């Protein structure tokens with residue numbers, strides 16, 4: 001793997017850096033306090049091509065490889081994880097899955113709109129009773145002539161109140177476990193679908209997280225994505241790639257923590273000297289720096305494997321596991337460097353820690369990543 005960025009990749013990285021400096025960073029604290037990112041950011045992300053990365057240009061995408069996608073995701077995560085999550089879900093979990101599994105008609109209907117930001121996607125897998133155990137979801141889709149009628153509840157859905165389409169997973173037959181699950185593309189304005197915003201999150205406060213309730217929601221059979229009964233495999237393939245983008249976002253958080261800690265340690269004086277001159281403060285900073293490098297290298301390796309068409313799922317779990325735990329450690333170490341000032345939101349590190357905390361929980365908790373890695377190594381499934 002070549003660790004030197006190509007001219008194209010470096011240009012995309014710089015574009016993302018400029019975008020974040022102009023459109024994201026100046027508003028991040030206000031959006032966090034208001035518990036709402038300005039929705040205008042979606043169109044801006046689309047206009048600059050970030051919602052169509054890796055999607056073929058014939059469907060309105062902006063092309064690019066997965067390393068370029070990681071670079072953009074890292075920069076967005078450095079600026080505001082709430083904005084990064086909009087892209088990771090609408091592009092990473094929904095548009096990429098439509099591109100991989102959709103019929104020609106589904107791709108023509110959704111990809112140009114998702115890539116431009118005219119429409120946003122959300123990913124409806126988790127339910128109140130099934131999080132880690134997603135294969136046992138209970139939302140039902142019952143065939144009725146040329147349609148399916150879907151009923152159930154989806155929990156913690158990122159982009160939920162904003163999205164125009166939900167990639168929804170529902171049980172289409174009575175086979176227990178994941179074999180009875182199918183995937184559907186459901187427009188969120190379909191009668192019977194209601195959304196409730198979830199407030200009071202510890203972090204990612206600017207992000208639109210929602211509960212979706214479906215009561216006899218009728219969709220045509222053509223709304224099914226991929227073959228009947230393959231929904232769980234589709235969800236898992238989406239999440240495997242999604243884990244790379246969560247990991248890249250975590251690298252962004254850790255990098256932001258490092259930048260803030262180094263800057264503050266040089267400015268803040270105690271006992272007549274900058275705190276950067278104390279070895280115990282340098283230890284905190286060097287621990288963050290090692291975490292940044294290690295998390296980034298694990299993440300780039302996933303992008304490299306995907307771009308070379310190789311198996312990447314276990315590498316993605318390793319990257320997500322390490323980078324999410326590293327982001328929490330890095331933000332916590334940075335907060336320590338800031339002392340009491342780190343505890344108030346005029347300084348950036350408290351938000352970094354709050355935003356980082358969910359990364360070890362969603363798209364598979366750290367425990368679930370360990371079980372996936374353990375299964376790959378031993379050949380024995382623990383769940």
Ligand SMILES: Cc1cc2nc3c(=O)[nH]c(=O)nc-3n(C[C@H](O)[C@H](O)[C@H](O)COP(=O)(O)OP(=O)(O)OC[C@H]3O[C@@H](n4cnc5c(N)ncnc54)[C@H](O)[C@@H]3O)c2cc1C
Pocket residue numbers: 089122123124125126130131132133155156157158159201204209358361362363364365366367368371382383
């Ligand atoms: C802000 C936010 C955004 C989210 N966005 C989305 C989204 O867009 N779409 C979506 O579908 N979901 C989303 N989720 C849901 C998320 O993926 C789940 O919360 C996650 O999968 C964990 O499920 P759970 O919360 O039900 O926890 P549980 O599965 O109940 O887990 C509780 C604890 O038990 C542990 N545990 C469970 N099973 C095992 C086991 N076999 N071995 C060892 N330990 C185990 C877990 O690691 C965890 O520590 C989001 C969640 C949050 C908080």
